[in-house]
Amino acid sequence: MSSPQQVFLRDAMRRLNMTRDAFSNRIGVSRRALDTWLLPEDSAESRAMPDIVERFVTEILGSAATEAGATQSVHSSTAASQILFEGRPQLISVDQFSRDSVEALFRVADVMQPIARRQKISRVLEGAVLGNLFFEASTRTRVSFGAAFCRLGGSVCDTTGFTFSSMAKGESIYDTSRVMAGYVDALVVRHPEQGSVAEFARATHVPVINGGDGPGEHPSQALLDLYTIQREFSRLGKIVDGAHIAFVGDLKYGRTVHSLGKLLALYRGLKITLIAPRGLEMPDHIIDKISTNGHVVEQTQNLVEGLKGADVVYATRIQKERFADESIEGYTPDFQINQALLDAACGRDTLLMHPLPRDSRPGANDLSVDLNHDPRLAIFRQTDNGIPVRMALFAVLLGVDRQVQHSMRDATWRHPTYLGPDDAVFHGID
Numbered sequence: 001m002s003s004p005q006q007v008f009l010r011d012a013m014r015r016l017n018m019t020r021d022a023f024s025n026r027i028g029v030s031r032r033a034l035d036t037w038l039l040p041e042d043s044a045e046s047r048a049m050p051d052i053v054e055r056f057v058t059e060i061l062g063s064a065a066t067e068a069g070a071t072q073s074v075h076s077s078t079a080a081s082q083i084l085f086e087g088r089p090q091l092i093s094v095d096q097f098s099r100d101s102v103e104a105l106f107r108v109a110d111v112m113q114p115i116a117r118r119q120k121i122s123r124v125l126e127g128a129v130l131g132n133l134f135f136e137a138s139t140r141t142r143v144s145f146g147a148a149f150c151r152l153g154g155s156v157c158d159t160t161g162f163t164f165s166s167m168a169k170g171e172s173i174y175d176t177s178r179v180m181a182g183y184v185d186a187l188v189v190r191h192p193e194q195g196s197v198a199e200f201a202r203a204t205h206v207p208v209i210n211g212g213d214g215p216g217e218h219p220s221q222a223l224l225d226l227y228t229i230q231r232e233f234s235r236l237g238k239i240v241d242g243a244h245i246a247f248v249g250d251l252k253y254g255r256t257v258h259s260l261g262k263l264l265a266l267y268r269g270l271k272i273t274l275i276a277p278r279g280l281e282m283p284d285h286i287i288d289k290i291s292t293n294g295h296v297v298e299q300t301q302n303l304v305e306g307l308k309g310a311d312v313v314y315a316t317r318i319q320k321e322r323f324a325d326e327s328i329e330g331y332t333p334d335f336q337i338n339q340a341l342l343d344a345a346c347g348r349d350t351l352l353m354h355p356l357p358r359d360s361r362p363g364a365n366d367l368s369v370d371l372n373h374d375p376r377l378a379i380f381r382q383t384d385n386g387i388p389v390r391m392a393l394f395a396v397l398l399g400v401d402r403q404v405q406h407s408m409r410d411a412t413w414r415h416p417t418y419l420g421p422d423d424a425v426f427h428g429i430d
Contacts (some may be wrong), residue, residue: 003405005049006038007110010234012057014103016064019237027056042119089397090201090208094219094259099266105392106227108401112388115151118415120408123153124400131184132158133176133200134211136192140356140383141211141221145188148390152404157184177203186398189213207397215253221355222259224389228382229312229351236349240264244271244309248337249316249366251282256355257316258283261290270295275306280318303337307345313337314353315367338368342376354379380420 003011013023024034036047083101085092097105114120130149134142137160146156173196180187181204188209189197194216201208212218226240233239245264247257251274261282264270272290274282274297281299291297300306307313315337342352352371356379359366371377395401 003111004041004114005054006040006113007107008054008057009034009038009049010110011107012061013234014106014230015061017239017241019239020234021237026060027053029053040114040117040119083393083396085198085201085208088201088205088207089399091219091393091397092198092201092208092210093217094222094263096219097263097266102223102226102263102266105223105389105396106230108392108396108404109227109385109388111401111405112151112391112395114408115404116148116384116387116391118411118413121411122151122404122407122409124403124407125149125152125154125394125398128154128185128398129183130154130156130394131180131187132156132211133180133187134158134160134190136190136212138190138211140386141190141218142188144383144386145209145211145220145390148387149186149394151387151391152394152400154185154394173199174203176200177208180204181206186394207394209393209397212255214255215258216255217259218255218355219259220386220390220393221256222263223393224382224386225256225260225314225353225355226263227389228353228378228385231385232351232378232381233311236351238311238349240270241268242270243267243311244273245312245314246273246275246307246310247282247314247316248275248303248306250280250318251276251316252280254316254355257314258286260314261286265290265292265295268293272297273306273310274299275301275303277301277318304341304345307337307341310346310350312351312353313342313346315358316355317357317359317366336365336368337371339370339374342371342374346376348376350376351378352376353382356383380423384419 013020016023016026018026020034021031024031033047036045037049039046083089083091083096083105085096115122128149130146132142132146142158142160146158149156177187177200184206186207186209187200187204188211189200190211190213191197191200192214194214197208197210197213210217210219229240233243247261251257261272264272272295274287276282276299278301287297298306337352342350352367352374354367358379360369367379392401395404
């Protein structure tokens, strides 16, 4: 098999748009057998998939591709030619994606999982240099991009804030971008002004990734969020089509929900509930984008009613640093998502997400820390998924995605089984 069985099977389920239960029935095996084939290879319960199953699944995928009028083979789809901004391999907005190109990127992210888990090593980007230009404060996004690049063998140059930038001396975006292109092989840019990262991209031919442009977009965050939803739904026996997603918090300035909302619009039959304080509602142009493909969009300020029946609750913090003259009327402690609220309004399989950082101080109107041990809380699984997704972006944009699988070798250092001291076994299924 040219790719690990876990990657092959996840790819097949995505292509066929099937849950684990439906897929196991389709190929005539028990759900438990399928689960053991999907476990990481170093798991004690992992089992090798029989060759006949691989052949059968390949035949099913081939038939499905023929029926859809596709001409590409099962593993030939690539995201490289589809992630283009004005003809260049750059990522500025999720508007660049189709559903097919999202799925193609996620197939690459699946291949990256053993490297992200510290089980394997790849050096496909050895000698390449990433420029992390963050003109706005960041910890998780900046370090995540840097770690992803390093995991593929590259090195990273960081800069943070306007104070230490030549732009503070009056240098233009064009000049900064062109100069940096002479130093590095790829750029990740975060800037407080919407549209500014696109200016960086237009001034260079090296790959540029939008790490957040003011209240605009955060495409890589949305991609890792959707990737997380898909992986969690796979375990829960759900698919994205037809899901109920609730967005909670500052939907006006929360760029992560802008990007994720537009990505979700690529799917079918969603119910999306928007729960925001007065004055911080989702912008109309985002709602218009979401309200396609038969999606139902509802808006409310009632947190309890809005969360009922949600498959995913995506909470965001109030972006006070972006306020002009807005108040936060109605955003009281009653708006906080805590254990009691989640138990009262949501089911046992509801997925609770947050792009982080969350305000963990006492009395903060954000995601409560009393949820830290609730298995529905997926915020750390989200951040972990940011590494393989961002590795996939770098590999695709720099044209090495097809080399990764053949470049892997075993990691030699000791790595922890669980990354956090409170991490629990997640139903035994990854």
